[in-house]
Amino acid sequence: MKKIDRFKQYMKQHESLLRCPICQKGIKVTDDNVVCEQNHAFDIAKKGYINFMTKPVNTKYDKELFEARHHIIASGMYEPLHKKIRTLIDEKYETANIIDLGCGEGTHLAYIVNEVEAEVTKSGMDIAKEGVMTAAKNHLDMLWCVGDLAQSPFQSSTFDVALNILSPANYDEFKRLLTDDGMVIKVVPRAGYLKELREAFYDQEDYTNEQTVDRFKENMNQVETYHLSYTFSLSKDLVPSLHKMTPLTWNVARDVALDLSEVSIDLDILIGKTS
Template identity: 35%
Template structure:
């Protein structure tokens, strides 16, 4: 089985094998030409540009190092919360929007990769091809530790290192979008499935971490939804609303995993840690369209 190979093979060998088997998906970030071959843990295009796989079996498609606020500590806390099931209903909602047959799926802003791995497990479709990318190197390093057949890489949303019309679906959980790039890489009739927060998303944290006069106390997603609708008037919207238990055992990780806490002060953060909320609200919309 493919997952068995991931366990037995060195990660660098598995990553090189994945790209070699799906070479038609990948494009050189320098000249944008399709890659032609993989040899000795290096992938190359016809113009002689090449990239080496790192020991984790991943590729770094950026021309220079990028520092993001999504560091390893934040992403490790996020993994704990997602492994505990925080976004499991969202993963199911994404799967509900996808055909049951084999799909080539790109996860935009995959972070530490847990939602894509959970989607892989939920679908149980051995012929799926799954790729997740993120700007955060720390996130991709964590993602490559997962037991999944998904391939993870570091890449730029605005300049996707993938060839035209190769993907069946682009999925996003709370990530920025580059719609022209999505349309370029999607097959005709391919799907975009985008999850955006609604007004009450993590409202308990917002109200505990900020005073009512603070801009973070409230949230409005209308600009994001309107932009999606401007691009795709035939989109569908599926609301999802549920409570997820937190309590003292999870509150520190819950705070660490979300940018909500970044703008708060020490007093509000410490008060929430010592008097944690018992649950948080997950209030989102699933925006879906075929392009």
């Protein structure tokens, strides 16, 4: 089956998760496109995703960055994070609607859900088209959407789990999308995250996530925090991708030598409920 047909099939099965980002009415997946009750129409891309943006946006995240992120995430660098999130989902749900908001190139979501025991629907949204295109290329049977967290194309009170991994938050939108019993799982860097890159390129003061964590606590209820720290051994072929995958190196010439054999992962996993 062609990729676009397989994507349409998955969308048709799960169209009740979606709403029009312009008029907020329900939408139907037809053979040609996606259309709402007021006839706002959105094209389905051949590559297996849908673009819900009403005007194009330019982001600084490009195809090269997302391909590099895919290479790094698929190498297993974040497996302890994926395992922890799987456990959080499986402890609570037998069935769940899961969405990754700011999913980038989608590999975190794909690796998390592919091994959960719960029966799940899988949706991912990012404002960067290049990210969603890479996601659709690598991971089938997921509802991949280009969309803005400020105007997202999903129904209210629909998702049991909203993931928000190393991405900006929009708490009003998280609360709108979650069921009464739903949870946000937000992943934020701590001071030691990729510290080898910071040390190689900057004389930078220690980064602190205090403000981000405080905002999470102000906006969500029953907050729990897990601290996850480890080092990951790097094979030589991963080093160029590590260099390209992060905004940390945006202002650094590509030919700066980076000779690393391991890298530090240092993250907070924040879990919060709506009520």
